Amino acid sequence: MKFHCDTVLPTATWPAEAATDSVLIDFDRRHRRRILLTTESGAEVLLDLPQAVRLRHGDGLKLTNGKIIRVVARPEPLAEIHAHDDATLVRIAWHLGNRHLPVQLIRDKIRIRTDHVIEEMVEGLGGHVDRIEAPFDPEAGAYAGGHHHHHDDDHEH
Numbered sequence: 001m002k003f004h005c006d007t008v009l010p011t012a013t014w015p016a017e018a019a020t021d022s023v024l025i026d027f028d029r030r031h032r033r034r035i036l037l038t039t040e041s042g043a044e045v046l047l048d049l050p051q052a053v054r055l056r057h058g059d060g061l062k063l064t065n066g067k068i069i070r071v072v073a074r075p076e077p078l079a080e081i082h083a084h085d086d087a088t089l090v091r092i093a094w095h096l097g098n099r100h101l102p103v104q105l106i107r108d109k110i111r112i113r114t115d116h117v118i119e120e121m122v123e124g125l126g127g128h129v130d131r132i133e134a135p136f137d138p139e140a141g142a143y144a145g146g147h148h149h150h151h152d153d154d155h156e157h
Contacts, residue, residue: 003065006048006064011056021039021043021070022072023061023071025055025072030054031055034046035047055071056071056073056140076133076135076136078113079115080111080131080134081109081110091125095125101118104137
């Protein structure tokens with residue numbers, strides 16, 4: 001059976017126990033306007049929104065029949081970065097941000113998608129990299145409100 005969703009409920013704005021099913025989605029497929037999803041129980045859900053949104057782990061997809069499907073971030077290969085002191089970790093974070101990479105901040109660690117070039121840079125800056133498999137739910141960033149940062153301007157990075 002196919003269901004229709006035209007409303008996303010942000011994490012913590014709805015009771016998690018109200019979910020009747022869940023959908024497991026990796027990072028690349030969580031920024032959409034329209035996509036056909038298959039829930040854990042095998043039901044099809046057509047996500048059909050007026051504009052593209054980034055689905056976050058824990059968001060709810062409110063179906064037109066009133067039911068709610070919970071969004072679950074699918075585990076994927078990641079690089080987890082840590083450092084021997086805060087100053088080193090902050091410097092690494094600055095370099096990652098300067099490259100406009102999606103990052104997930106977890107206590108005293110930074111998670112990024114695996115990239116051997118970036119991982120070598122991190123190690124060169126004094127960081128340590130562990131390869132893990134985990135859900136990736138990066139920070140929304142300064143431009144998440146619908147504004148897109150284009151690189152056709154005159155400033156240098």
